[in-house]
Amino acid sequence: MDHFAYKSGVLHAEEVPLTRIAESVGTPFYVYSSATLEHHYRVFSEAFVGQNAHVCFAVKTNGNKAVLALLARLGAGADVVSGGEMRQAIAAGIPAKRIVFSGVGKTRDELTAALAAGIAQINVESEPELRALSEFAASMGTLAPVALRVNPDVAADTHEKITTGRKENKFGIDIDQAPALFRLARTLPGIDLKGVAVHIGSQILDLEPFRQAFARLRELVLALRAEGINLERVDLGGGLGVPYHRDDPTSPPPDAYAALTREAFGDLGVRLILEPGRLIAGNAGMLVSRVVYVKEGASRNFLILDSGFNDLIRPAFYEAFHEILPVNLPAPDAPREPIDVVGPICESSDIFARQRLLPPIAPGELVAFATAGAYGAVMASTYNGRPLVPEVLVRGARFDVVRRRPTPAEMAALETVPDWLKNPAS
Numbered sequence: 001m002d003h004f005a006y007k008s009g010v011l012h013a014e015e016v017p018l019t020r021i022a023e024s025v026g027t028p029f030y031v032y033s034s035a036t037l038e039h040h041y042r043v044f045s046e047a048f049v050g051q052n053a054h055v056c057f058a059v060k061t062n063g064n065k066a067v068l069a070l071l072a073r074l075g076a077g078a079d080v081v082s083g084g085e086m087r088q089a090i091a092a093g094i095p096a097k098r099i100v101f102s103g104v105g106k107t108r109d110e111l112t113a114a115l116a117a118g119i120a121q122i123n124v125e126s127e128p129e130l131r132a133l134s135e136f137a138a139s140m141g142t143l144a145p146v147a148l149r150v151n152p153d154v155a156a157d158t159h160e161k162i163t164t165g166r167k168e169n170k171f172g173i174d175i176d177q178a179p180a181l182f183r184l185a186r187t188l189p190g191i192d193l194k195g196v197a198v199h200i201g202s203q204i205l206d207l208e209p210f211r212q213a214f215a216r217l218r219e220l221v222l223a224l225r226a227e228g229i230n231l232e233r234v235d236l237g238g239g240l241g242v243p244y245h246r247d248d249p250t251s252p253p254p255d256a257y258a259a260l261t262r263e264a265f266g267d268l269g270v271r272l273i274l275e276p277g278r279l280i281a282g283n284a285g286m287l288v289s290r291v292v293y294v295k296e297g298a299s300r301n302f303l304i305l306d307s308g309f310n311d312l313i314r315p316a317f318y319e320a321f322h323e324i325l326p327v328n329l330p331a332p333d334a335p336r337e338p339i340d341v342v343g344p345i346c347e348s349s350d351i352f353a354r355q356r357l358l359p360p361i362a363p364g365e366l367v368a369f370a371t372a373g374a375y376g377a378v379m380a381s382t383y384n385g386r387p388l389v390p391e392v393l394v395r396g397a398r399f400d401v402v403r404r405r406p407t408p409a410e411m412a413a414l415e416t417v418p419d420w421l422k423n424p425a426s
């Protein structure tokens, strides 16, 4: 469910016409619906009532401070993958005690900052990381709450660039090697072994790979128990997909996903940690852009926008499909012609859609990329000297700019020319 719809012929986010936001902040901009975020969070977390489950929103999908603050108010924790994300989550009001930290390359600075902040859990992904963490925690005179992230070698039917739970992926500890590492973890100073974690990939629309991964995890938890290693937490990661195309299957229902977790872990007395990202934020956001030119090429026509892959990289990076909606509703009988929708960046891959069937859209008009609330703004760059775009949060009939566009002076101020370059060459 989302709260983007045409009303009186104009695409609205909740009660606000996107044209009004464009007049106020200029284009391109990201817009998020607080009602959609809230709805998704509630439906997901309510599916786990009675299961001792904690929802830690995956900050990598959308790290906007207002978005995180909204989720924090609903009781969300955070799954972070860098010191930067940890600080973002804490600054937005998510208590450290509700933060879990994953990632294959956590540095000394990041691990010690996490320990100093008192976060709930560090998901360790290798033996060298475990040994390093042990040393840092012991030297700080503290105990690191640890889960070992295992790689269950499950194939998830998703884009190869976003699968994480196969043997050849860099993530997690091979499930067959895991028992030895759990044994080691118990003996190391500074390590408080709390649990096991898994995350098999993202944009998964079928529950079967989750069922397989959970079954392997259950087996592991029971095998460890049999040798006296009692894990009290099981972190299941995220990965639930969302429909991008109208023909895509719908998201797996949270109730059905919760039934799987109950089946696999319900009798084990463990606390579950869930790290959904895309499912919460995906269709809570859109990227709105203006048509700069319509160019008639020799073999095809181009709709040239003022946003590029620096603003929304998913189509260029993963050949991802995003619905492109004219903000002004076209006449029902408007002819639909194939057109390439492109950005202004000097790269041939700066294409949002090839030969998309669209009604005529004139220069100056607005279009909206749907399902851009996850892995949208967070993956933006300033390539081609383009500033990061504003982000706007809508609530009912009001909207707030929750990230403003930097001024050219602010962008320039980040860089310095050393003195030796300022003097005339001698």
Ligand SMILES: Cc1ncc(COP(=O)(O)O)c(C=O)c1O
Pocket: 058, 061, 079, 102, 164, 199, 201, 202, 203, 237, 238, 239, 240, 241, 275, 276, 277, 278, 279, 374
């Ligand atoms: C460890 C971990 N947890 C959670 C997520 C969130 O995934 P998704 O947005 O697919 O729910 C990711 C991203 O794939 C991840 O790497």
Ligand SMILES: N[C@@H](CCCC[NH3+])C(=O)O
Pocket: 060, 162, 164, 202, 203, 314, 318, 374, 375
């Ligand atoms: N960035 C990816 C998802 C990656 C998930 C991170 N482990 C996307 O846009 O679909």
